[in-house]
Amino acid sequence: MLENWFKTTILMAGIVVLFGAIGATLGGGQGMLIALLLAGGMNIYAYWFSDQAVLKMYNAREVDENSAPQFYRMVRELAQNAQLPMPKVYLIDEPQPNAFATGRDPEHAAVAATTGIMNILTERELRGVMAHELAHVKHRDTLISTISATIAGAISSIAQFGLLFSGGQRDRNVHPLVAILIMVLAPIAAMLIQMAISRAREFEADKGGAQISNDPTALAAALKKIHDYAHRIPMDTAEQHPETAQMMIINPLSAGGIKGLFSTHPNTEERIARLMAMAR
Template sequence: MIGNWFKTTLLMAAITGLFGVIGLMLGGKAGLLIALLFAGGMNFWAYWFSDQAVLRMYNARQVDAQSAPQFYQMVAELAHNAGLPMPKVFIIDEAQPNAFATGRNPEHAAVAATTGIMRVLTERELRGVMAHELAHIKHRDTLISTLTASVAGAISAIANFAMFFTGGSRDDERSVNPIVAILIMIFAPLAATLIQMAISRAREFEADRGGAAISGDPLALASALQKIERYAQGYHMMPAEQHPETAQMMIINPLSGSGITGLFRTHPETSERVDRLMAMAQAR
């Protein structure tokens, strides 16, 4: 818990610094001040409201014991096994099989699963997936993943906005050098991606381990990961494509891109995750 609070503080500091550098390059001292004020407001908003924003991005609908009795009861049993408060439960109407958890702490947490994942997985496999998501909540790293998703999107938007600072009149001394603006447009989103990578891959291994312990069935999660990756390649998830900064929240990367994007993977290789889960099962 202390480690994750340190990571969160470090993440917010890094984000504030990145916003400050962008502001300084775009607008000098005045730009720096504006950027720092914006970063402070962004950090405050992201801490309290980013989870709600992500759920809205995916048009997630909340369900309960009446509207989705089997799924809701499954989450309730797993939350009890994990010693967690009951999270809010959401379903996303998307064909791609995937799931994620969000929320600033276990008392304000939510889990979400697509209709696709509920269709292609067996009940045993789905339990493994939801146990994985509850492990994210138990480890208190949902705040970090949601913060990075929200702020990475803001950084990318600001970087794209940099192009508007290049057009000032010829006698406008405050207009930004086009080369500087282009560099910001290229490297600011890259920096945001690197921040995501730095905290995402290790989280997935730990959530796999924790999820296997919560469900008591590491082989079910291993089977689910293999099946999700296989099926996910055949479906586009438009909210993820429109908001790629949220991809690292999912149990499997939902984006359709390949090639050079593989250099910036936010998820470990599924084969390595499966191998670790198999080893856990053999050691039981």
């Protein structure tokens, strides 16, 4: 828990420094001040509202025991196994099988699954997946995951903010190469931040999920199925907002282009091998 709070603090502080530096480069003292205010406001928004922003982005609809009784009861049983408060439960109308967890702490957590995953997995496999997501909640990964997704999207657009601002500064002479360099490197920096956050925690969530469900082979089978289907069925929202990909249990993005160079998830075969070793 302390480690994740430390990472979150470092991430937020780093964003303030990055925004300030770019603001100063492109807009001088006034640009730095505006960028610092923007970074501070974004950090506050990310902490309190980023989970709802991501759920809204995916048009997730909340379900309960009346609208999705079997699924809701499954999550409730797993949450009890994990000694967690009951999270809110959401469904996303997407054919690609995938799932994620969000929320700033276990008391304000939510888990979401696509309709595709409900159709493709067996009940045992789905239990394994939702146990994995609840392990993220228990490990308090969801705060830094959701904040990094929100901030990464903002980093990707910071160069446009800087260029617009610098365009109005007649007394500043920003070299075009500097502006282009920032525009290229900012999104890459965002992806590198998410890579550093995501890979190790997925192994830990697999291990925790296997313990919560007491069925590592079911989670292993689910990962294989999701991996196979996810690379054949596109998820348009994830493609439009690649910064949210690191929240999913399996990378939802197509492998083409620069996105394929920055995988936010560890190798699926290695994850399966570790789960099978637990089963043995």
